[in-house]
Amino acid sequence: MADLVNEFSWSRSRDATFQDCRRKYYLHYYGSWGGWDAGSAPDVRRLYVLKQLASRQMWAGRIVHDAIEMALHIYQQGREVPVEPFLEDVIERMRGEWRGSRDGLYREKPKTLALFEHEYAVDLKREAWQMLSQNVKTCLRNFFRLPLLGDVRKTAPEHWSIEHWSKVFDFEGTPVWIAPDFGFWNDAGRLTLVDWKTGASDADATAFQLGCYALYARDVLGVEPAKVDLLEANLREPTVTPLAWDDARLGEIREQLRLSIRAMRAYLMAPDANQARMEDFERTEELRICRWCNFKAVCRPEVP
Ligand code: SF4
Structure with missing residues (x-):
């Protein structure tokens, strides 16, 4: 199989990362490139694992989107969705993913759920996690009741x-x-x-x-x-x-x-080859961004 090439492309999330912090953007889109290979250089692999981290709110959002997609597929086939059993299934899957993340499975399998809160040992009470699953249920119940769905x-x-x-x-x-x-x-x-x-x-x-x-x-x-x-x-x-x-x-x-x-390409050492150098991408001065940045362990370990 031909080697993958890091080609320049644009997305909303890429734009948001670029706006947040140039260094974060570099680490996400260039520094971690190739880290999907377990045999890649350890620093690249580490960046790749960190890149996958999701906050619990992002995770909950993804769960809701996936569940809606699944429900729409069921409707598309002309079947009904039994709402409460469907929600229980969703929450059960969440529990399984949460346990995998807590146990650090993502360090071996970076495509499985990797929660920022687990990687950085954020001290969260049980109630915070329960509130998260309640929010997922609320969003999905609201989805099923939306006149738009009708x-x-x-x-x-x-x-x-x-x-x-x-x-x-x-x-x-x-x-x-x-x-x-x-x-x-x-x-x-x-x-x-x-x-x-x-x-x-x-x-x-x-x-x-x-x-x-x-x-x-x-x-x-x-x-x-x-x-x-x-x-x-x-x-x-x-x-x-x-x-x-x-x-x-x-x-x-x-x-x-x-x-x-244009702004993203202007930072590149060789725009046509999409090649970048880390030193060209400055670190943000806003430490509140660093606090919730996936890469703080390697970039600003002093930030709590
Ligand atoms: S820790 Fe801060 S400076 Fe470093 S990449 Fe993240 S946001 Fe940027």
Whole structure:
């Protein structure tokens, strides 16, 4: 098999990491490259293991997204979801993943759950974990009660996109990873793209995220903004908020993407070969970011 090549691409999470801290960005996307191989250099392997760490809130969000995907698949096959037994299954899986993380399984198998709280021995009371599973249940119960789900189920399941029509597309020569959490065509011929949220909403971040979905609709599916509805479904509240949208906003998103790509590439030693040097990526001065950074053990071990 040919060697994997570290090719430059863009994603929302990559942009967020770059905004947080340049050094973190380097360690995540360059320093840890190749660490999936258990025989790689120990420092690279360590970075790769640290890169996989997820906070408990991120984990809970992923669990909810996976469960929704599974439920939609069941509906797509014309079957019903028995909500409470379904939730019990989800929580049981969470317990299994949690135990694996607590036991450090991820150090041998980095693709299994690796909780930041376990790696950094964050002292959390039992109630904090129980609250987390309660939040997962609340989000999922809210999902099953959403009028939006009723609307979705009235449409033809073959017009749903659960695992996305495509995840990566070319944006002016750069592969861009953008895909909505869920999409469907309603009976009036409009495309609805949905972002499931399980935490607090950040208006700017949401506008950019949904804007990226509109770009996806335009460039991947060929659907004009006027025919697209963008929804943020906050499952904690629960609320479903539409984002006002038009062609001008799409232009702004394109410009935001261009700027982000340009800024990232400007840090590279050899942009065309996507080669980077650690010393070119400065460490943030904001220690509050370091406190919750996956890489603090190797970058700023003095930060508590
Ligand atoms: S510990 Fe701080 S400076 Fe180092 S990579 Fe993380 S956020 Fe950046």
